[in-house]
Amino acid sequence: QAQLVESGGGLVQPGGSLRLSCAASLSIYDMGWYRQAPGSQRELVARISWTGGATAYADSVKGRFTISRDITKNTVYLQLNSLKSEDTAVYYCNKYPARADYWGKGTLVTVSS
Numbered sequence: 001q002a003q004l005v006e007s008g009g010g011l012v013q014p015g016g017s018l019r020l021s022c023a024a025s026l027s028i029y030d031m032g033w034y035r036q037a038p039g040s041q042r043e044l045v046a047r048i049s050w051t052g053g054a055t056a057y058a059d060s061v062k063g064r065f066t067i068s069r070d071i072t073k074n075t076v077y078l079q080l081n082s083l084k085s086e087d088t089a090v091y092y093c094n095k096y097p098a099r100a101d102y103w104g105k106g107t108l109v110t111v112s113s
Contacts, residue, residue, distance in 0.1 A: 009107030
């Protein structure tokens, strides 16, 4: 059973930055960061190939968020810059495509002044 533990969330002002981390017991899989805002469905924010050589982003975060991974540490990162109030959500990591039984608790990002 895979274990995924997200961390790094918090309260930040609009325009601020955060770096999220996902400690994963998975290594040779494409991985994704997902988010779920209150009252909304969970959505894919960014994904990265298992080698780290290919990435893709949702249009809403393109140019502001950066996904990366350190295979030696089995960790996937999401750098969030130029944060907006609409980025407020619980952020999760999972395989890409996501596997239902791999969801962790997520980490809450709140963007507010």
